[in-house]
Amino acid sequence: MNKKMGFNKRFLSKKHIIQNIDWIMKYLDADAVFTTDEFSREVYSLFNQGKTEEEIIKYINENK
DSSP, rough: OOOOOOEEEEEOHHHHHHTTGGGHHHHHOSSSSOOOOOOHHHHHHHHHTOOOOHHHHHHHTOOO
C-alpha cells in the first residue's frame, strides 16, 4: 500500500475566507497557513483558540 501524504498550505485573505464561509472550519484547517491581512489573522486566531464554527461565522459576518 503506497499512500502519499500531502502538505496542505493555505494563503488566507478576507476575500477567500468570505468565499469559503460555507466550509470555513475545513478551509482553516491546514498544515501551514499564511495570513495576508488583519481580518484573516483574526479569523485564524479564533480558529486556533478553539472557537466554534458559529462564533467564527458571526465574526466574519460582522466584519465583512
